Amino acid sequence: MAGESEKSGAVRKLPRIVRTVAELQGLADEERAARKRIALVPTMGALHAGHMALVRAARARADRVWVSIFVNPTQFGPNEDFSRYPRPFEQDVALCGEEGVDLVFAPSVEEMYPTGAQTTVEVGELAKPLCGASRPGHFRGVATVVTKLLVAAKPHVAVFGEKDFQQLALIRRLVRDLLLDVEIVGVETARGRDGLALSxxxxxxxxxxxxxxxxxxxxxxxxxxxxxxxxxxxxxxxxxxxxxxxxxxxxxxxxxxxxxxxxxxxxxxxxxxxxxxxxxxxxxxxxxxxxxxxxxxxxxxxxxxxxxxxxx
The missing domain is CATH 3.30.1300.10 (Pantoate-beta-alanine ligase, C-terminal domain)
Structure with a gap:
């Protein structure tokens, strides 16, 4: 384990940090062989209470809760906020520890997109309206990275927020079309006290x-x-x-x-x-x-x- 943290006097173990697909796949094989259910919560980090609601939903459905933290460059447009996107990794890991997350998968861009990679995933009509119209190529990046994460983590269930409604619909379609053996769960949008959706x-x-x-x-x-x-x-x-x-x-x-x-x-x-x-x-x-x-x-x-x- 990566270490320990304290919250309200209780000592909690920090989640295991995994950086490579090979290690993650090996651990997934071990957990499945032991008949343990794996839940994956894919994120881009900068975690907040909304993400923790996803973690709790995952915990209710599985024996092991894994969180991925990866700011995916392929879902950002040329004039978007990739370089400014917040990346408080140590804070994220501590927050995961407080919620009892078992593992954090935090690969590099090179790990997820090896040199020479040419394959992408597109999900037809669902990707065209709304954010697809205003952010060309965005959902190609989303579909590709989610497919990679599901292949790498081999989860029984993956949990996403309903704030990204189109993304959730697209991922459900992707899983059906590619015959992936994973349950996709949507969780109600978490909001601040003033009603603003947490993001x-x-x-x-x-x-x-x-x-x-x-x-x-x-x-x-x-x-x-x-x-x-x-x-x-x-x-x-x-x-x-x-x-x-x-x-x-x-x-x-x-x-x-x-x-x-x-x-x-x-x-x-x-x-x-x-x-x-x-x-x-x-x-x-x-x-x-x-x-x-x-x-x-x-x-x-x-x-x-x-x-x-x-x-x-």
Whole structure:
């Protein structure tokens, strides 16, 4: 084991740190031979309470909980925040120790993408709308690295947050299409006291614009309230959402869209079934100069009242 940490007087062992795929695969084989269930929580580090909720969900489903920490370069665009993405590794390991994580897989870029690597994974239509449209190539990077992590760790279950709704849908599709023997579990979005969805990127926000960042959850709340009041017009709901963002002076709305939560196809003009409202916006960020922005996302599934023809 890597060492020990103290929390509230109790001594906890830090998780084992693994750096190579070969070592991880060997350990996975040993655990499987011993009939132990492995749960993997893939992350890019900068861990927070939301990640720990994923860890607890993993612990409820497995004997061994493994966390991967890898800032994946292939899912960042050329003008995105790869270089500024927070990397507090020692703090992350300590946090994992406090939650009883058994192992942290922290490979190098060279380990995950050996020289000459040419194979990538793409997941068709699910990768095209929403973040796929505004971040070309992003989901190719996500699908490729998740496939590599599943092959390396050989988990029985892998746990992801529902904040990244499109990513979760894409990974479920990937696992089905590639016949991978792993259960994919989604966990409800964790939020701060003010309602902002927890994200490692929140640390990049300029402190004085956090109130503007709350436009994400305010927009979702406003749309949900309208639906609860009987509104079923897609255009009207999106008008309400955009109105919220107009009140947040520092916000740059990337997208606000209504989609089928299963297929991610565009929702009909009149909503008559559960519908995903997904939003993304950019806000002023620390570091990177005066024009630096951090991109945050959020979502909610709306439940419109059935029309007369749908009522029993």
């Amino acid at each position: 490692s990127r929140n640390t990049l926000l300029v402190p004085e614009v956090r109130q503007d960042a709350l436009s994400l959850v305010r927009a979702l709340d406003a749309a949900e309230a309208a639906v609860a009041g009987g509104e079923d017009s897609a255009d009207e709901l999106l008008r309400i959402v955009r109105g919220v963002f107009l009140q947040a002076k520092s916000a740059e709305l990337d997208y606000a869209e209504l989609r089928d939560p299963r297929t991610l196809e565009a929702a009909p003009q009149r909503l008559c079934a559960p519908t995903l409202l997904a939003v993304a916006a950019r806000f002023p960020a620390t570091g990177g100069g005066p024009d630096a922005r951090v991109r945050l996302i959020d979502n909610r599934v709306l439940h419109p009242k059935p029309g007369p023809e749908e009522r029993p």
